[in-house]
Amino acid sequence: MKCKRCKVPAVVALPSHNTGFCAECFDLFFIRQVERGIHSEKLFTKEDRILVALSGGKDSLACILVLKRLGYDVTGLHIDLSIPNSSEFARGTVERFCEEHDIPLIVKEMAKEGLAIPDVKARLNRPICSACGKIKRYFFNKVALDEKYTVLATGHNLDDEIARLFSNVLRWDVGYLSDQGPMLEAENGFARKVKPLFRLSEFETANWSFLQGIPYHYAPCPYSKGASFTSYKKLWADLEEEMPGRKLAFYLGFLEKGKAPFQRQEALTGDTLAPCTSCGYPTSAEVCGVCRIKDAVAERK
Amino acid sequence: MSEQTYEPAPYGVTVTLEPANETRVMQVKTVLQMLNQLQIRPTTVLVIRDGGLLTPDLKLQHGDKVIVRTVVSSG
Ligand SMILES: [Zn+2]
Ligand SMILES: [Zn+2]
Numbered sequence: 052m053k054c055k056r057c058k059v060p061a062v063v064a065l066p067s068h069n070t071g072f073c074a075e076c077f078d079l080f081f082i083r084q085v086e087r088g089i090h091s092e093k094l095f096t097k098e099d100r101i102l103v104a105l106s107g108g109k110d111s112l113a114c115i116l117v118l119k120r121l122g123y124d125v126t127g128l129h130i131d132l133s134i135p136n137s138s139e140f141a142r143g144t145v146e147r148f149c150e151e152h153d154i155p156l157i158v159k160e161m162a163k164e165g166l167a168i169p170d171v172k173a174r175l176n177r178p179i180c181s182a183c184g185k186i187k188r189y190f191f192n193k194v195a196l197d198e199k200y201t202v203l204a205t206g207h208n209l210d211d212e213i214a215r216l217f218s219n220v221l222r223w224d225v226g227y228l229s230d231q232g233p234m235l236e237a238e239n240g241f242a243r244k245v246k247p248l249f250r251l252s253e254f255e256t257a258n259w260s261f262l263q264g265i266p267y268h269y270a271p272c273p274y275s276k277g278a279s280f281t282s283y284k285k286l287w288a289d290l291e292e293e294m295p296g297r298k299l300a301f302y303l304g305f306l307e308k309g310k311a312p313f314q315r316q317e318a319l320t321g322d323t324l325a326p327c328t329s330c331g332y333p334t335s336a337e338v339c340g341v342c343r344i345k346d347a348v349a350e351r352k
Numbered sequence: 353m354s355e356q357t358y359e360p361a362p363y364g365v366t367v368t369l370e371p372a373n374e375t376r377v378m379q380v381k382t383v384l385q386m387l388n389q390l391q392i393r394p395t396t397v398l399v400i401r402d403g404g405l406l407t408p409d410l411k412l413q414h415g416d417k418v419i420v421r422t423v424v425s426s427g
Binding site for chain 2: 062064067074253254258262267
């Protein structure tokens with residue numbers, strides 16, 4: 052197989068684009084897809100101060116590296132969950148990566164916040180994953196607002212977005228459908244959230260990460276029993292093989308035609324948010340979910 | 353080649369599956385043939401030989417050591 056652009060041997064085959072690229076031309080392709088996504092959805096500009104959530108996985112590291120290469124003002128944020136035999140590896144990967152690429156990094160330790168995940172898990176009677184996700188989102192937002200970042204970016208790719216969209220469609224969840232997309236505007240108490248890799252598949256991101264020498268960090272959380280969206284991802288892989296390009300078309304179609312009606316409906320019927328009486332975070336209850344978890348953990352000690 | 357007589361490795365391509373870290377030896381002539389036998393879709397893995405990436409159409413040879421690394425993130 053030859054590179055579509057320069058005809059030397061290809062190293063990446065992309066059935067969804069019916070093409071293949073050499074390392075250099077694939078880099079160009081990847082970067083252009085990111086730029087195109089940023090511009091078409093008006094995610095941010097060079098004036099924005101962008102905080103990028105870094106888990107230590109390849110997607111989040113690829114996200115911050117590509118934005119830095121494009122000349123954006125980026126800072127990494129890592130949430131140290133204080134999970135034994137797991138968190139220190141993720142944190143080490145992030146710290147080494149940021150040091151090597153000269154990227155400023157903020158580390159927020161959950162143990163210091165009274166929210167070490169093992170303590171939270173011991174206190175909960177339901178699966179830890181939703182609480183953990185809630186805690187991470189809370190601190191991504193809090194650090195962004197406290198430290199005056201204008202944008203919060205995450206490394207979600209097209210496959211993540213499709214799996215989530217599909218799950219929301221299956222439940223016709225108007226609330227979630229109204230605010231799914233590569234950009235969520237800032238509003239009372241929330242920073243603007245963006246997903247700069249939304250046009251790129253997991254496969255494309257993995258290839259780019261490999262070619263950039265981004266360390267392969269595979270550390271599934273010891274508490275999670277398989278990812279929630281795995282079966283939807285399999286289903287979509289079948290569909291994509293039958294109809295290459297279907298994933299991106301489905302997602303872009305939703306943004307263009309599906310999202311606005313759901314937003315209008317949500318504005319009429321959705322929950323209204325008010326600041327948490329304890330910490331000020333927007334919530335539909337009186338005290339937000341994270342403050343309630345924190346209280347439950349503190350009570351036990 | 354006469355040296356091959358002394359080689360203890362079984363005839364074929366040595367394939368390591370990551371992240372499971374399972375190794376097997378396969379009698380396959382191309383990357384695509386290997387993936388088909390493993391029942392793996394080409395767009396769900398990186399195929400790596402000597403630190404470089406391989407596309408499905410490429411030929412494999414006896415003695416090749418290949419890594420098949422899944423790209424689907426767990427989160
Ligand atoms: Zn090329
Ligand atoms: Zn609160």
